[in-house]
Amino acid sequence: MRTYEQYLDMVNDTIARLALPETPARLYQPITYTMTQGGKRLRPVLTLMATDAMGGDSALALQAAAGVEMFHNFTLLHDDVMDRAAVRRGQPTVHRKWNDNVAILSGDAMLTLATGLVAQVPGACLAEVLHTFNRTAMEIYEGQQHDMDFESRNDVTVEQYMHMIRLKTSVLLGCACRIGALIAGAPDDACQALYDVAVNTGLAFQLRDDVLDVWGDPKTFGKATGGDILNNKKTFLLISAQQLAQDEDASELRYWLTEKKVMPDFKVQAVTELYERLGVRQRAEQAIDTYTQRALDGLAAVPMSDEGREAFAALINRLVSRDH
């Protein structure tokens, strides 16, 4: 096993060597722009870690790992068009820097390139790797559609929210691990067990993101807090609050969700206080603990090297911790 930073270097090195064509420039420049903005590279690192931990050789998983990262970046690129997002990783989004058509088409190309990279695995596991990858992609599109459908709904339940983030966020962590395990030639139940570990980790990870968006330190969180509250984003916190709030609390929450002429800081502060009063922060922390524990319990049962298990456990704890 290598360290996270070593796996990160392997991923960045593989991405740097992709050697895309130069023309047509408006097709390929946005891809290079997107892929060289960095980021945690969590998903491809998971693929490489899984391969090594399951007794395989991560050198055989480099292209597939890069493909998983390319796929993740493709979904962000198209999501940014759909959400009209202006900034990603501190830089203008592709549809802002170029235009919508460039973002649509270069995103399509990234999906095809991602599939081509993921297909560069040993022949023995090719069909199953592709099947995992394509099924996961469909789940992610379903998650994105649910997320967009939620915007115009006021009856979303916590259960539906958890289903949505499982699809939109968690299954790709599962897929990344499963592909790594398949490349290592691990038996199917081991691949599935590691997949489940990563999915539970992903759920805790996303809930942590919801919590940090309200209570995080902007310096360590990497972006301004309060964005979800200002956008009335249906997170675990808002949905729980809607469920729990009664009488005056319910009226106040409705007020902040519908009133357009409010001072942003006032709204963030008031809704945060409401969340604390209703105890939704504790609920979120409890849910994070539950999913984290499921991930760690599952990990204990996955057949892998001790070193691999320690590395996964350390990463899980880091991902769900309070200050990442």
Next chain:
Amino acid sequence: MRTYEQYLDMVNDTIARLALPETPARLYQPITYTMTQGGKRLRPVLTLMATDAMGGDSALALQAAAGVEMFHNFTLLHDDVMDRAAVRRGQPTVHRKWNDNVAILSGDAMLTLATGLVAQVPGACLAEVLHTFNRTAMEIYEGQQHDMDFESRNDVTVEQYMHMIRLKTSVLLGCACRIGALIAGAPDDACQALYDVAVNTGLAFQLRDDVLDVWGDPKTFGKATGGDILNNKKTFLLISAQQLAQDEDASELRYWLTEKKVMPDFKVQAVTELYERLGVRQRAEQAIDTYTQRALDGLAAVPMSDEGREAFAALINRLVSRDH
């Protein structure tokens, strides 16, 4: 070998059995809407024909053929968003019937579904089939980007136009045939020879489309003529005319290309007459004959059954003929 209509039935039957999930409705309904609008199904029929003609069993190529058709429909769906097209096959386009976000996301899902279908081939040819499919997809995106880049250029050459339509239209016919041949287990040079036949056919086919858009009979062509002229679309005809026109002809062509306040019928009639005076129609017919002959000469050298060769030759002649 079966008839075109029999292969068409096999394709439509396979597509009807795809059994997509019902929810989220806004993800899957646009896919069913798009896939059940019919059309010639030329590409999947080519796949099935190629498999049978090369001594294989087209029953093993059904999913891959449906995948090629799904991919083709995905490109049309996203192209319609980029071109702001309102109508496709006599029906509202997906982005008009739903909205842009639905069109982007359901298109993405079609690309993934297409890849999953294409991957349902015998394991022995899987890697090569996928490689062909992914490479072709990248070429098609390049062709679409060139086509969009051409809109704002006035120096496009006939050579660049032919390169663009090769990428945007022809290579998918080649890919469809090559995948069919690979499923039949044909040797690589035979697969490549059939690919070249289909690419040359595709070039002639697209040039015929350019000609029919000006001189076709709207009853048999299936859509109103003159659209390319009204939109100043850079076709073989317009590019050739710009190259050939001198003095007064050049001034007149410039007038029709730049003047906004013109009666549509007048513009179509005047530009059509200019094309005839400059001889660009003959040039297009000559080019069609050249590419058709290359396709037929190539076909003679492809190792396949006599029955297969006759079926391909009949189809090529039908595709490039004057009144399809």
